[in-house]
Amino acid sequence: MTLAARERPVPLSPLARWDARWKLAAVAVAVAGVAALDRLPPATVALAAGLGLLALARLPGRWVRPRLAVFAVAALPFLLVLPFTLDGPAWSLGPVRVSERGVVSGLAVLCRALAIGSLTLVLVGTAPLHQTFAAAARLRVPGVLVLLALLAYRYTFLLGDELRRMRTAARVRGFKATATRHGYRTLGHLTGAVLVRGADRADRVADAMRCRGFAGRLHTLAAFRTTADDVAGFVLLAAGTIALVIWDRLGPS
């Protein structure tokens, strides 16, 4: 089984009905805005808004939670390091000095990461990914980037399956992945073989595309239609983001 088996149906929701182009543009503005936030209160509001959008998207919790956890893990180092490295007012816990500013900054980073994660999951969870790629192409995102994303998405799973097959083949010949020199060497060889096969496949895919007249520009049959609701959704999210950034900038530094 390859990618197709892992494609998830999109739950019916107002966000699923949102034109993918307007949704992509709105989420891009929101992500850029959230990334620019410095203070904890606006970042907390951004997180609340992101989680609200996730709820509105009606995405299943078991799909959302592990993915959101990845964003939390990415922000964790900041939460762990900043309280012990920034100066200013601090709490003393025995010999340990915990910076107040460090804790607030770490929490702000965590909120920002989770808010960006929520927005990203809303984007990828409320439309088939190919529709989002087609929307990106329509929004004049450079064709090479769209094509790279589309092909990477398609063939990552195929290569993953090849790696699984090779691991099975190694296992039936008695290989056990152990922390030994032989184990690491074998895993290295398997990974190398997958990469080489991936490069070969990339060449063959490129050949097949050229034979069908591909000259660097991705054309698609995807049809989009803008409604007043699509524009309203974009304006709402963009205006909310701008308001958050202004609030962030006007507040105490």
Next chain:
Amino acid sequence: MTPHPVLRTHQLSHTYADGRRALDGVTFTVGDGECAALVGPNGAGKTTLFLRLCGVLSGKPGQASVGGLDPADPAQRKKLPETVGVVFQNPDDQLFSPTVLDDVAFGPLNLGATADEARAAAGDALKAVGLADAGGRVPFHLSGGERRRAALAGVLAMRPAVLLLDEPTMFLDPRGRRELIELLRDLPGTKLIATHDLDLVLDLCPRVLVLDGGRLAADGPAAELLADADLMGRHGLEVPYRLRG
């Protein structure tokens, strides 16, 4: 009367960057509407020949012509996709779009068709290969036989005059193989089929070209060449069961 040649090679040679000579002075013609088979052992140069004919591999001008176009000429090579369609060995290399309809429409859109024209061409091609209802499906959800037919539809949608099929029955179960043979039999146009499946050759191709070590070893009627045990043995092939005495 000999049909007008649409595919012609003259002393066609190809050497890869590592010095391996994959084709060595191959000369033949295939007439308009003819269905010919290209057989030979692994490494004979069949796929290289196809890649040269469709312009994926570059070479010396004047060695090949497909529908009057020289694949080695950059300006003419751009027009080749309208003339020659290639169905590759592994359909997974060819099916990369999110839906079957998108994939089949990929070629027509590249050739400048409007979305409506591309959709119509894709619909016709899917109907021709018996996948009329599969347009909305994900290519990787298809069975091996369906994938092969979807890949073929992607090429047929471009309405090429010449079809090059590389190992079309590879990975197919007997039923899928039989269905594909029936489908290919009904397809109009010039066909060159590279294959190890000699029963398919007997079913579809009146003529066979034997390629070995990059050289054309024989060219003649399929029933005659494939029954020649010496010839078959010399080139790593076997006489098909149905021709054995």
